[in-house]
Amino acid sequence: MPGFFAHGRGAVQRVPGPHRGYVPFKLWVPGGALNRGIITQGTIEHEGNYQFLHTINDAVYVYVFGDRVGSLVVGGIAFGVPCGGGNGITEVILRYNQHRIAATGNPVIVGFADLAFPCFLTGFNVDTADPETHTAQWALRFNFFPQS
Numbered sequence: 509m510p511g512f513f514a515h516g517r518g519a520v521q522r523v524p525g526p527h528r529g530y531v532p533f534k535l536w537v538p539g540g541a542l543n544r545g546i547i548t549q550g551t552i553e554h555e556g557n558y559q560f561l562h563t564i565n566d567a568v569y570v571y572v573f574g575d576r577v578g579s580l581v582v583g584g585i586a587f588g589v590p591c592g593g594g595n596g597i598t599e600v601i602l603r604y605n606q607h608r609i610a611a612t613g614n615p616v617i618v619g620f621a622d623l624a625f626p627c628f629l630t631g632f633n634v635d636t637a638d639p640e641t642h643t644a645q646w647a648l649r650f651n652f653f654p655q656s
Contacts, residue, residue, distance in 0.1 A: 597646070632647070
């Protein structure tokens, strides 16, 4: 597990090594690790496809049609001026362009905890988090089919 230390305003340096620490769960995105960004968010939303029908005399009927397509969001922060060159915002944008559904038509594997989700990369957003420190927030949006 790498360590991150503040170097100066808006700059960060990744220090690889045998850092000891507990990682509560794994979260990975297509293409491997982000070298110029930190993943800080992982969200899964999934629900069934159903309908409740209310009738007279307080009768309620439930119709179940299976599961709906789920969504998975992976987000984090990117550094505009990391030590060693490069730009975290550019890295995330290039990762999106390389793996998006419109470019490949294929699913990608996203890991969440100990599970692998075959997902389609369907959306992306990035916005300035703190202009003074040159950091940005980003999120990659995926959709996945229900797994049995």
